[in-house]
Amino acid sequence: MRSATTLVLLALCTCAQAAPDTDPRSGLIIDEGWVYANAHCGACHSYALVTAQRGDADFWLNTIRWMQRTQKLWEIPQDQETALIAYLARNYNEDDWGRRPLLPPSLLPSHASESPSAPQPE
Ligand code: HEC
Incomplete structure (x- = not known):
């Protein structure tokens, strides 16, 4: 009986540890650099x-550049941007999909070429 209780407690502790801490206001994972995402x-x-x-670091950089080009996102100071992209690529990377992967461009309607995930002409 006692060992069963211990097992349950152990399982609960392991689960609690696996889930990263998130900020209750934003829902962002709290990890190095998260303050820049919050800001x-x-x-x-x-x-x-x-x-x-x-996405990986390239994906996040492209998303930021797309918002700067088309959505009036401001310039982010270089040191903050570097820490922010590292934070995003570490905590929200494609190895851990929260939803289905993006559709390839060939499956998107033509107006979707403005999307940040579409290949951008250099
Ligand atoms: C100045 C305004 C602005 C700020 C600040 C901003 N974004 Fe955006 N972002 C947008 C707009 C507008 C869209 C398009 C929203 C839509 O499609 O409904 C968007 C879309 C997105 C998308 C979805 C892209 C897609 O493929 O659908 C992501 C991811 C994203 N933003 C991430 C970020 C991150 C990370 C930051 C912080 C660096 C940020 N945004 C800050 C304006 C902004």
Whole structure:
């Protein structure tokens, strides 16, 4: 009986440890660099748009550049941008999809070429 209780407690502790800490206001994972996501990524849309997305550092850089080009996202100081992209690529990377992967461009309607995930002409 006692060992069963211990097992249950152990299982509960393991689960609690596996889930990362998240900020209750934004829903962002609390990890090095999260303050920059908190500061720069919730002004125009829900933080949920950020936390539902997945990608590597290139993906996040392209998404930021696309918002700067087309959505009036401001310049982010270089040191903050570097820490922010590292944070996003570490915590919201494609190895851990929260939703289905993005459709390939060939399956998108032609107006979707403006999307940040579409290949951009250099
Ligand atoms: C100045 C306004 C603004 C700020 C600040 C902003 N965004 Fe956006 N972002 C937008 C707009 C507008 C869209 C398009 C929303 C839509 O399609 O409904 C968008 C869309 C997105 C998307 C979805 C892209 C897709 O493929 O659908 C992601 C991810 C995203 N933003 C991440 C971020 C991150 C990370 C930050 C912080 C660096 C940020 N946003 C800050 C304006 C902003």
